[in-house]
Amino acid sequence: AYLIMLDALLQSDPDNPALLAAAASLNGAYGAAFVDDPERGRAFADKALRLAARAACEEIPWTCTVRTDSVAALEGRLPELRREDVPVAYAFATAWAGWIQAYSDDWGAVAELGRVKSLMTRIAELDEAYEHGGPRMYLGVFETLVPAALGGRPELGRQHFERAIELSGGRFLMSRVLLAERYGRLVFDRELHDRELRTALAAEPRQRGMTLTNLVAQEQARALLESADEYF
Numbered sequence: 001a002y003l004i005m006l007d008a009l010l011q012s013d014p015d016n017p018a019l020l021a022a023a024a025s026l027n028g029a030y031g032a033a034f035v036d037d038p039e040r041g042r043a044f045a046d047k048a049l050r051l052a053a054r055a056a057c058e059e060i061p062w063t064c065t066v067r068t069d070s071v072a073a074l075e076g077r078l079p080e081l082r083r084e085d086v087p088v089a090y091a092f093a094t095a096w097a098g099w100i101q102a103y104s105d106d107w108g109a110v111a112e113l114g115r116v117k118s119l120m121t122r123i124a125e126l127d128e129a130y131e132h133g134g135p136r137m138y139l140g141v142f143e144t145l146v147p148a149a150l151g152g153r154p155e156l157g158r159q160h161f162e163r164a165i166e167l168s169g170g171r172f173l174m175s176r177v178l179l180a181e182r183y184g185r186l187v188f189d190r191e192l193h194d195r196e197l198r199t200a201l202a203a204e205p206r207q208r209g210m211t212l213t214n215l216v217a218q219e220q221a222r223a224l225l226e227s228a229d230e231y232f
Contacts, residue, residue: 003027020055021091024048028098033216038102045095045102052088052095059088066119067096067112074115078122086127090134093119097138117142132210133167136160137175144182158183171207173200173217181224190232197221 006023013019024047031044056063062077081089096116103109120142124135143157161179168175176196184193200221205214 003030015054015058017055017059017088020051020058021088024050024052024055024091024095027051028095029213031102032098033212042102045099048095049099052092055088056092060085063089063092066115071114071118075118078118081122081126083126086123086130089119090123090130093123094134094138097141113142113145128163129167132172133164133175136164136167137172137178140164140175141178141182144186147186152186154183154186168210170199170203171214172210173203173205173214173221176200177217177221177224181220185231188232190228193232194225194228197225201225 003023003026006019006026010016010019010023027044028048031041031048035041035044053063053067056066060081062080066074066077093116096112097120100109100113100116117139120135120138123130124139128135137160140157140160143153143160146152148154158179161175161183164172164175165179170176177200180193180196180200183189184196198221201218203214203218205211205218207214
């Protein structure tokens, strides 16, 4: 219903950055959390990125070509990003990251990850507490995609996750679940893995602005605990 409502609002105000960013975030979250079919998931990721890119282009003009510019050009522009740009920039970065995940079997898509990481790093510098520590949570994911032997930085990733948990006062449960899944499993730390998941499951999920994500996080925590013996 919310997706339909936002689409209707965008028809009457198609260049509104706030509406575009909200629609992007909702489409991305829905596709990631509730769509099991990979093809449908990619369709939601495509739409989320398209909307978020339009929002960013309207509000931060230099982002219009950021996906095709060189990494050096992007990094030269990042100091221009200001705190008031964070909501739209974060929506763009998260939609971009979600799109890369949806197309993780495409090396061309994966090659864009460095740009997303640079953008999210700048967002964290400006407002690390935005969206309950979301910038730190995403940086944690980026650093734990591969083991240290392949260039990952799992200990730095752990620091990002723990900072995200701290920033939300432990109320945003997805950061804790991702710490267990992305870091705990990567370094085979069963004690941390199970502790963080049980802590997430014992927490009250109903928090202002976090309830839906927290309930999804708890479902993921249950599945991870159920598969832990097989994994470890």
